[in-house]
Amino acid sequence: MDMHQKDPEPSQAAGVSAPPHGNRLNRKFAELTGHLPSNTVGAIWILLAAFLFSIMVTLIKFVGQDLSVFQILVVRQAIMLVIVAPKILSGLPTSLATKRPGLQITRIVFATAAMLFGFTAIIELPLADATAISFSKTFFLTIFAIWLLGEKVGIHRWGATIVGFLGVLLMLRPDGEGLIDPFALSAIAGAACAGMVMIVVRILTRTDAPVTILTYQAFGVGLIMLVPAALTWQAPTLVEWGLLLLVGIVSWAAQMANIQAFKAGEATAIASLDYTRLLYATIFGALVFSQWPRLETLIGAAVIIAASIYTVRREAKRGRELARAADGRGYNN
Template sequence: MDKSPNSGPEDPSSSSSRKPGGFSLFKRNLTARLLLLPSNSIGALWILQAAFLFTIMSTFIKLVGEDVGVFQILMVRQFIMVLIVAPKIIKGLPNSLATKRPDLQAARVFFATTAMLCGFTAIIHLPLADVTALSFSKTFFLTIFAIFFLGETVGLHRWGATIVGFLGVLVMLRPEGSGIIDPYAALAILGSASAGIVMVILRILTRTDSPTTILTYQAVFVGLIMIGPAIYTWQTPNLEQWGYMVLIGVVSWAAQMANIKAFRAGEATAIASLDYTRLLYATIIGALVFNQWPSVDNLIGAAIIIGASMYTIRREAVRGRELARAADGRGYNN
């Protein structure tokens, strides 16, 4: 059939508008393949991404913390995160500020601030792998706090794993050639204990308050608390340092979202152990970026902590119980 006189060669742009481009097609095919995976596999991919992002966050904190105070870092981080979630907070007003437990909200803000101040300070002054391994001790603090505040019954096996885990912490805290414990290692432990309390508080708060409300109180009030100390210790950052602090906020938000999606997609008892890949990431980045390698004692202590934690996770899975672990209560991202 002859073409009409007015018809010319086909416009390539019109064809491309009807067919997805190369990247769009790849993205669509990848999404379709991921949706076919079991839920625990999807959760595992998310938690691996979260672990990597948390390690990148720690790397940026360590880089900028050499010249900028921890109060400034934390203040900027919180306000960047508030800016990112502001549309959701504003859309949810006034419900995003309505809480039935203001006492627990205040307690969460206090302990989250303590966890982050202690954790960030330890990150700045300790090798990245060491502070990462020490942060895993929060699992054992969580066990103790869950007994007292949640009324959980802990059997002999879990108590044994908890005691073994604390022995691993003691191995890591063992002074090298002196009788003095590294104060920054002690801060890392204090930060982990505070994070454990936050995780327990989160479990109670989620019974009465929405996730948006919990996020709003934490993001806003921790930032407000940091304003005074940050101004008092202010050191004017250069452009590179501003860039690092902004990235800390963005990466922190992305890591938390990946962590939440991981525990929404998969079972906690099936994917939680993958969190320990952070130690691998931290060891590699610490060696390549900071030329810092973990000591033999710290590697042994980390192995004990991880082994005891994985035993606890496995034990909970066998018993068919939900692991006492909040999706957004991990690490120093509270």
């Protein structure tokens, strides 16, 4: 596989297009920020995306106290599918034509697992802890890039990866008997699956149209969740229906903001701002759930974030594009 082939633009890789009202909002935003440098515009978008993603996980944690994660996922996917349906339908039958059906299925499976494990951790762990552990996807991404994409990694990137792994171990913090919180392991599993999704999407965008990737993800994840959601279904209250609707809308809006961020700015200049999610998660966790992150979690997150920023900036100097930069970010959140 040619590792030097240029990946598509983030907005294309994400495979999502805003509906007409979204385009009007984008034009209005462009008018307001047209005088600003592109990286500043990208920074504004990614800060907005981080805030919206934090709102999303807060809503999921809140509604997850009474409803199963399967139910939350299937309703979320249905709402997002309705929002992007015009794009999918306008692309038929092209939107169903894939040159890599095996990879499409692989991505659907890992995307489903990433959301299932990740959302379970969000519901069961303090919000900041689950968010911090999710940052370990950078570590897994490096490993998968070496294994599946054949990327050549030097001593500096290996060093950053090892440091990041130590940060993961610090956050897991086994107890006196060497046992690890199963929900922390769920968060790690979700991060690993998210890293795999980003690798697979990077490969898929070289052969399949963005709308095709979107269509298979939209239908695939929802279909997988239908049976377990039906088995665990509890009739939501009117308030819970409202919260579920917000989860779907905010999820879509967060992905749109994330796409616009990497469309406007350079990944190496704005990617580190995504870590503001930890700040938001800490604030929302304290205000809404009266939960504070452990000291080990904060230290471990700082280690992972530092290693990640070092890796991104070093690879930028070498003129390489990391898979983590833009591809697939919207598929596992």
